[in-house]
Amino acid sequence: MQVVFLLEQVVNGLVLGGYYLLLALGLSLIFSVGGIVNLAHGAFYAIGAYLSLEIGHHFGFGAGVVLSPVAVGLLGILFERFLLRRFYTADPILSLLVTFGLAMVAEQVLRMVWGAAPLPSAMPAALKGNVTAGDFLFSRYRLLLLAIVLVVMTALWLLLHKTSFGRVVRAGVQRPDMVAALGIRLQPYMTAIVVLGVASAALGGALFGPITIVHPAMGTEIMTVAFVVVVIGGLGSFWGVVLAALLVGVVRGVTIHFAPAAGEASMYVLMFLVLMFRPRGLLGERIERFE
Amino acid sequence: MNTTRRHLLQGAAFAGVVGAPALLRAQTEKIKIGHLTPLTGFLGALGEYAVMGIKMATDEINAAGGVLGRQLDVMSEDSVNPQVASSKAQRMIERDNVTLLMGEINSASALTISQVAARNKKLFLSIGARSDALRGKDCNRYTFHVDIPVTVMVNAAGQALVRDGMVKGKRIFSLTADYLFGHDLSKAAKKFFAANGGEQIGDELVATDVTDFSPYLLKIRQARPDLVATNLAGNQVTNFVKQYAEFGLPYAVAGFNLNTADAWAAGEGNLGGIWPTVWHHELNTPGSKAFTAAFTKKHGKPPENHAWIEYVSLKIIAQAIDQTKSTDTDKLIAYFESEAQFDLLKARKGYFRSWDHQLMQEAYPFTVKAKGQAKDKWDFLKFGDAVPAANQPLDLLAPSKADSACKM
Numbered sequence: 001m002q003v004v005f006l007l008e009q010v011v012n013g014l015v016l017g018g019y020y021l022l023l024a025l026g027l028s029l030i031f032s033v034g035g036i037v038n039l040a041h042g043a044f045y046a047i048g049a050y051l052s053l054e055i056g057h058h059f060g061f062g063a064g065v066v067l068s069p070v071a072v073g074l075l076g077i078l079f080e081r082f083l084l085r086r087f088y089t090a091d092p093i094l095s096l097l098v099t100f101g102l103a104m105v106a107e108q109v110l111r112m113v114w115g116a117a118p119l120p121s122a123m124p125a126a127l128k129g130n131v132t133a134g135d136f137l138f139s140r141y142r143l144l145l146l147a148i149v150l151v152v153m154t155a156l157w158l159l160l161h162k163t164s165f166g167r168v169v170r171a172g173v174q175r176p177d178m179v180a181a182l183g184i185r186l187q188p189y190m191t192a193i194v195v196l197g198v199a200s201a202a203l204g205g206a207l208f209g210p211i212t213i214v215h216p217a218m219g220t221e222i223m224t225v226a227f228v229v230v231v232i233g234g235l236g237s238f239w240g241v242v243l244a245a246l247l248v249g250v251v252r253g254v255t256i257h258f259a260p261a262a263g264e265a266s267m268y269v270l271m272f273l274v275l276m277f278r279p280r281g282l283l284g285e286r287i288e289r290f291e
Numbered sequence: 292m293n294t295t296r297r298h299l300l301q302g303a304a305f306a307g308v309v310g311a312p313a314l315l316r317a318q319t320e321k322i323k324i325g326h327l328t329p330l331t332g333f334l335g336a337l338g339e340y341a342v343m344g345i346k347m348a349t350d351e352i353n354a355a356g357g358v359l360g361r362q363l364d365v366m367s368e369d370s371v372n373p374q375v376a377s378s379k380a381q382r383m384i385e386r387d388n389v390t391l392l393m394g395e396i397n398s399a400s401a402l403t404i405s406q407v408a409a410r411n412k413k414l415f416l417s418i419g420a421r422s423d424a425l426r427g428k429d430c431n432r433y434t435f436h437v438d439i440p441v442t443v444m445v446n447a448a449g450q451a452l453v454r455d456g457m458v459k460g461k462r463i464f465s466l467t468a469d470y471l472f473g474h475d476l477s478k479a480a481k482k483f484f485a486a487n488g489g490e491q492i493g494d495e496l497v498a499t500d501v502t503d504f505s506p507y508l509l510k511i512r513q514a515r516p517d518l519v520a521t522n523l524a525g526n527q528v529t530n531f532v533k534q535y536a537e538f539g540l541p542y543a544v545a546g547f548n549l550n551t552a553d554a555w556a557a558g559e560g561n562l563g564g565i566w567p568t569v570w571h572h573e574l575n576t577p578g579s580k581a582f583t584a585a586f587t588k589k590h591g592k593p594p595e596n597h598a599w600i601e602y603v604s605l606k607i608i609a610q611a612i613d614q615t616k617s618t619d620t621d622k623l624i625a626y627f628e629s630e631a632q633f634d635l636l637k638a639r640k641g642y643f644r645s646w647d648h649q650l651m652q653e654a655y656p657f658t659v660k661a662k663g664q665a666k667d668k669w670d671f672l673k674f675g676d677a678v679p680a681a682n683q684p685l686d687l688l689a690p691s692k693a694d695s696a697c698k699m
Contacts, residue, residue, distance in 0.1 A: 005513050012505050116330065116339035117595075118529065120668060122558035129539035137512060139505070139538045211537060212502045213529050213556055217331060221502060256506035261469055261496040263506065 004135045009253040015142050017249025018149040022204035023222060024229035024241050025156060026197030032173045032236040033193045034088050039099040040079075041201055041226065042219030043106035048072050048202025049209035049218060050110060053121055061124050065206045072202035073195045080194040085187070103219065110216040123210035145207050152200060157238060159196075169193060173236060228267050232274045234284020243282055321364040322357075322618060324608070325383030327376055327394040327404060328419070328601075330369035333499050333525040334396045336552050337597045341396065341419065342367050343590060344598030348605035358609045359616060365605070370400050377403035384411045390618045391416065393604060396597065398422035398472035405434040414620050418604045419597055421548070422475045423690065426649045430697035433620070435627055436649040437604050439569045441472070443654055445479040445547045446688040447567035447678050449487070451656040452545055455565070457518050459488040464516035464542075466507060466531065468524040469496040476522035476547050484520075492516055497527060504534045512540055521546035529553045536561040551672065552595040559671055562659050569654055570599045570637070571674045578636030593669050599636070607633050638677060639685060647697040651685040653677035 023045060030038045048068050055071075056064030083102070087095035127141045160166035172179045172186045179186055205218070212218070225248070233244030248267045255266035274282060326345060328338040349365045357363060366387065370376035376395070383389045384407070392408055393416035395401040401420035408415035409431040417425065418437045421444065426436050439447075452458050463484055467477040477494055484491055493514050495507060511519055519542050523531055528549050535544060544564040551571060554562055572583045572593040582602060586594040594602075610633060615622045627648070632640040641652035656675040665671040679687040 005509070008509050008513075009506055012509055016503060016505060117336040117552055118526070118556035120556055120558035122533070122561060123537065125560065128537055128560075137509070137538070139534075141537055142505070210558075211530075211534060213526050213533075215336060215526070215556075217335065221500065253506040253509075256495075257510065260507070260510075261498065264498040264500055 006254065006257060008136055009257045010250050011136060011138075013250030013253035014246050015138070015146050015249070016253065017246035018146045019204060019208060020225055020229050020248060021153065021242060021245035022149055022200050022207075023226040024233070024245055025153070025238075026200045027226050028230045028233070028235060028237075028241045029193050030084075030197045031230070033169060034084060034190055035092070036084055036087060036095045036099070037092070038084075038197070039096060039223065040102040040106065041099075041198070042221070042223035043103045044072050044076070044198040044219075045201040045205040045222055046110060046216065046219035047075070047106065048205030049121075049214045050114060050119070050205075051202070052206030052209060053119055053214055061210075065203070068206045069199040069202040073199035076195040076198035077191055079198065080191045084194060085190070088190075103223075107216045107219065114216070116216060118213040118215040121209045121214045141211070148203075148207065152203065153242065156196070156200075160238065165189070165192070225267065228271050230281075232271050232281055234278075234281025236285045237281070237283040240281055240283030247282075319361060321362045322612070323387060323389045324363060324365045324605075325380065325387065325389035325392045325394075326365050326367040327370040327379055327383075327392065327400070328367065329371065329395075329397050329400070331371065333527065336556070337396050337419070337525065337550055337595070338369070340552060340595040340598040341394070341601045343586070344594065344601030345394075345605050347586060347589070347598075348602045348609075352605065352609050358612045363605070363609070367394075370395060370397065370404075373397070373399045373403040376400035377407055380404045380407040380415075381411075384408075384413055389413075391608070391620070391623070393608065394418055394601075395420050398425055398475070399470055401425055402429055402471065405429070405431060408433045412620060414623055416604055416608060418600055420472070422472045423479060424471065424475055426647050426695070426697060427690070428696035430647055430699060432624065432699050434648060435643055437600055437607070438650075439567075439652065439654050440649060440689065441476045441547065442479045442690045443688045444567040445476065445483045447654040448545060448547055448565050448656050449480075449483045450678065451565045451658075451675065452518075453487050457543060457545070457565075458484060461489050461517035462492045462515075463489045463518045463520050464492055464511055464514050465494040465520050465522055466497050467494055467522040468527055469498050470524075472524055472548075473497075473522050480520060480522055480547055489518075497523060499524070499527065501527065502530055504531050505538070507531075508534060508538045508540060511542065512538075516542055518542065519544045522548065524548055525550075525553065529556045532557050532563075533561045536563075550596055552597070554672055555595075555669060559665065559668065560662070562671070565656055565658050567654055567656055568596055568674070569652070570596045570635075571655060571657065571672070572599075572669075573674055574637065574655075576636055576638055578634060582636055603633070603635050638681065641685070644686065644689070646692060646699070647695055649689065651689060653679070653685070654688070 027041045051071050052064035052068035055067050123141050129140050131138045131140050169189050229244045229248050233240035251266050251270050252263055256263035328341045329335055330338040349363050353362045368379055380392055391414040395417055396419035398420040401417045405415050415434045417434055421438050421441050423441050426440055467473045481491055546566050549566040611623050611626050612618055615626045627643045628645045630642040630645055632642050635641045635652055637653050639653055641650050643650050655677055658673050660671050660673045
């Protein structure tokens, strides 16, 4: 029986990892292409959750989940055009400061508009409840969430690896100068990557809002986990981030099974161990211009 | 800034010898009160209500001419965490020259502030912290406690659970917030279950920053208890009840701590079970009705229990200063220790028990209204009658002197 319990935690951890992935992938993408650690990534997650609630209030839950990432993606265009773009070649400290400041501003704006008290958020009653398969129990809503994550992940992978858009982006990660020499302007690609990144964060917020609490500091809370995942996975590696997200989810679940109090600490221990043996992360690529 | 004020005071003292008008000036200097409460983190939502409540009391008192003819100046700040709370308390005493300190929701922060207050021989009115230890082994002469302690919360909800046959002979699984308050709650709950024939089959610690409860939910399912009794705090409770509803587990849920703001945030259809509270906005007393009406008019939503408790706390301080005609710490302590009565907008008045400085007052169990009975999104909680009942002593549910570790 013990083995089944453990296995149940492992599977549940994989589901949770899928959700971390929505945030971590965007964070990793923006870093690999622009060289910017976007500390405001969590803010887009929070804005996504708030907007989906607002939209869902008027047009239904599904509309909120679809339209909120679109709206945040549009916000991402402004973010890239007027802010991030100025910092691609600047000292990394500057972009850290700017995005950190932006995260704080965003949190305060959310607090001013919607108040510090959490907003009530619930999933449609039809999605509540569980599905059992043998000894395993799954939340119906989380299975749907996992399916959505799989679709997003596959779409992103195809986009990056099977289209000309993806080829330019990947070339731009390694040798931006060469891409420029070939007469390709990287800037529109950068805008697109940032839009994709923040929109997937917003999708995470919209989907996770009904499970947890929609409150102004939710972005800051989730950033830590997203970061740990990116660092463990290795910057610039698509599969590294996927692997790390699943690993963090599983390690957390298994730790809570044996030592509940250590549950939240487990991912930092994991990060520590990975960095000790693989300083570049699990599947981190060597990116020349960041060395 | 400081030197200017000192010069002003010296000047005033000198002028006092010469003539009466300066006396008037010294009298009209504001009474400064340092107010610390968490405005961020897992208790931040409650802190926002706390500030609204104390602000309302301040405005009312000042509009009515202040206390002893002096206006109140309440400086509210985010206490962040126990370390920051402690250093801010020290700064408020040393640099801002506050008359007294009040506030807090986080029991661990209340503990550090109470130590600063004792060291500096200043009064600290601990408002929303509910740990038993604060009133027990960590009690001190300078700290008074307004909220109900965890023992009262456990007894208030526990009695209702016993009445419904959910304790005796039942297998109980607990989740406990991993900090001072949660540990205290867990201790009181275990004692209560043992005394009432319940069997505790598990108690898991949950870090305060946990937002995903799914691994815990799986453990609950594996244990197959009769009752899930939670000792969680702040956002944790909301996250837990929402995800419990999401997973659709069949076991009964109850808990010993749920603030109305956290219940509201759970959203309709997610909450169930029996919980305790110290006050609620549907309380049918003239005082509570007037307060709720004024608050709702100002903020567009009903007051949460932390808004109420901060409101009455400042009124308690105002009454004490007014009655003693003084802001002197020792005189205020003596007044509270005389077990003077305070209007808490409840059916019965409350008093600070002289030997452990905690306020004796009524509490209320609550459940959730049946589906479709809620008038609006604030209206899905169903509040029970006050405990102790009107014919019982007010300190019935509080720890007895024999059980308390408080020595002043």
